Amino acid sequence: MAHGTAQQQHPIGLYFKVWGLLFVLSTFSYLVDYFHFHGYLRWGLIITLMLLKAGLIVAVFMHMAWERLALICAILLPPGALLVLVGLMFAEADYTFLTRLSFFH
Amino acid sequence: MSSTTISAPHDAPDAGPGGLRQLIADWSSDQKAFHVAWGKAMMWIFLLSDTFIFGCFLTSYMTVRTSTTVTWPNPSHVFALNVGGSEVPLVLIAIMTFVLITSSGTMAMAVNCAYRRDRVNAAALMIVTAGFGEMFVAMQAFEWSKLILEGVRPWGNPMGAAQFGSSFFMITGFHGLHVSAGVIYLIVIAIRLLRGHYDRTGNYQIVEIVGLYWHFVDLVWVFIFAFFYLW
Numbered sequence: 353m354a355h356g357t358a359q360q361q362h363p364i365g366l367y368f369k370v371w372g373l374l375f376v377l378s379t380f381s382y383l384v385d386y387f388h389f390h391g392y393l394r395w396g397l398i399i400t401l402m403l404l405k406a407g408l409i410v411a412v413f414m415h416m417a418w419e420r421l422a423l424i425c426a427i428l429l430p431p432g433a434l435l436v437l438v439g440l441m442f443a444e445a446d447y448t449f450l451t452r453l454s455f456f457h
Numbered sequence: 458m459s460s461t462t463i464s465a466p467h468d469a470p471d472a473g474p475g476g477l478r479q480l481i482a483d484w485s486s487d488q489k490a491f492h493v494a495w496g497k498a499m500m501w502i503f504l505l506s507d508t509f510i511f512g513c514f515l516t517s518y519m520t521v522r523t524s525t526t527v528t529w530p531n532p533s534h535v536f537a538l539n540v541g542g543s544e545v546p547l548v549l550i551a552i553m554t555f556v557l558i559t560s561s562g563t564m565a566m567a568v569n570c571a572y573r574r575d576r577v578n579a580a581a582l583m584i585v586t587a588g589f590g591e592m593f594v595a596m597q598a599f600e601w602s603k604l605i606l607e608g609v610r611p612w613g614n615p616m617g618a619a620q621f622g623s624s625f626f627m628i629t630g631f632h633g634l635h636v637s638a639g640v641i642y643l644i645v646i647a648i649r650l651l652r653g654h655y656d657r658t659g660n661y662q663i664v665e666i667v668g669l670y671w672h673f674v675d676l677v678w679v680f681i682f683a684f685f686y687l688w
Binding site: 360364367368370371374378381382384385386394395398399406409410412413414415419420422423426427430434437438445446449452457 | 490491492493498501502504505509512513516517519520521522523524525526533546547551554555558561562564565566568569572573665668669672673675676679680682683686687688
């Protein structure tokens with residue numbers, strides 16, 4: 353066999369812990385809506401819980417934590433470009449919003 | 458020494474011919490950046506490109522939501538269900554989230570079984586994962602029907618900003634398509650695993666590759682849940 357099978361074999365308890373943690377975090381993010389949190393508290397909680405869940409899925413379930421740095425960099429760095437896109441589009445959307453306010457209202 | 462040996466790069470293994478064959482030789486020879494099976498590297502690269510597709514969807518959603526002067530429909534109310542006479546916000550979406558996380562867990566177990574070369578349990582867990590995926594798609598279909606009945610269309614809706622419908626159908630539709638494709642992918646691989654297709658080479662890594670795809674679908678849902686349903 354060309355590829356080591358033992359490479360990504362991890363204790364099953366770890367999966368159960370992450371599984372449970374994902375349930376807890378999802379419950380928390382649902383409760384953010386249920387208790388009607390508003391403003392920065394709401395957005396901060398949503399983003400934090402989202403990043404924690406995403407991190408757990410990528411690191412443990414997708415085994416990224418045990419991959420070599422070459423693969424980690426190749427996969428995780430390029431999406432950073434999306435942040436630039438988000439920044440640009442937010443500025444653009446804000447401008448469109450102000451233009452609409454002054455011309456259509 | 459002939460002129461061909463001088464012009465050929467000295468480190469290429471068989472750089473005899475030029476042109477297309479040389480190109481193929483350069484890209485297919487033993488050069489390796491990622492020390493994982495090629496199937497796994499390719500799945501990761503596919504998922505990276507998919508990240509950009511969903512990234513663009515969510516960014517355009519942010520753009521239309523930020524730029525509209527009309528009030529955005531409150532997802533907490535739009536996706537609420539009537540349970541026993543009282544309105545529970547986002548309840549179906551929460552159940553869908555839990556179903557998808559459960560399926561991610563069973564998928565992780567399937568990968569674990571495959572590494573222990575437990576063929577039958579790995580296939581069974583993959584079928585269970587596909588079942589949860591199918592359940593998710595069914596609930597998604599219910600959600601779509603409910604919203605369509607309430608008059609939500611890609612070009613407008615009675616609750617507020619017209620862009621709500623187009624964003625909703627585009628983002629959740631594309632995600633649902635990924636889940637459906639994943640269900641088919643899981644079932645195909647599970648059947649091949651059960652029939653001993655991978656015992657010829659003795660390599661069960663395909664299960665981990667399916668797992669990558671499935672976890673990615675769950676990962677995308679985490680972002681959709683946060684930005685579309687909770688924001």
